[in-house]
Amino acid sequence: MPGRQGGGWAATMILGIIGSFVGGLIGSLIFDGELNFSGPNFSIGGIITSVVGALIVLAIYGWAQRRKA
Numbered sequence: 001m002p003g004r005q006g007g008g009w010a011a012t013m014i015l016g017i018i019g020s021f022v023g024g025l026i027g028s029l030i031f032d033g034e035l036n037f038s039g040p041n042f043s044i045g046g047i048i049t050s051v052v053g054a055l056i057v058l059a060i061y062g063w064a065q066r067r068k069a
Contacts, residue, residue: 012058015054015057015058015061016054016057016058017054018054018057019050019053019054019055019056019057019058020050020051020053020054021050021053022053022056022057023049023050023051023052023053023054023056024046024049024050024053025053026049026053027045027046027048027049027050027052027053028049031045
């Protein structure tokens, strides 16, 4: 995400990974109706929901950091 983020690159990377899992989870529940951890299932939809989830988590983190300061 553009702009100054607190925590540095490591925190941003970890939050992005967490957001990717959150986005994948939400996308799986919305579009498939079930969780499927049976193997690597890569798709454009999964990539898009992962990116959206990462952006959401990073935005929430940035918002929480601004409120704290």
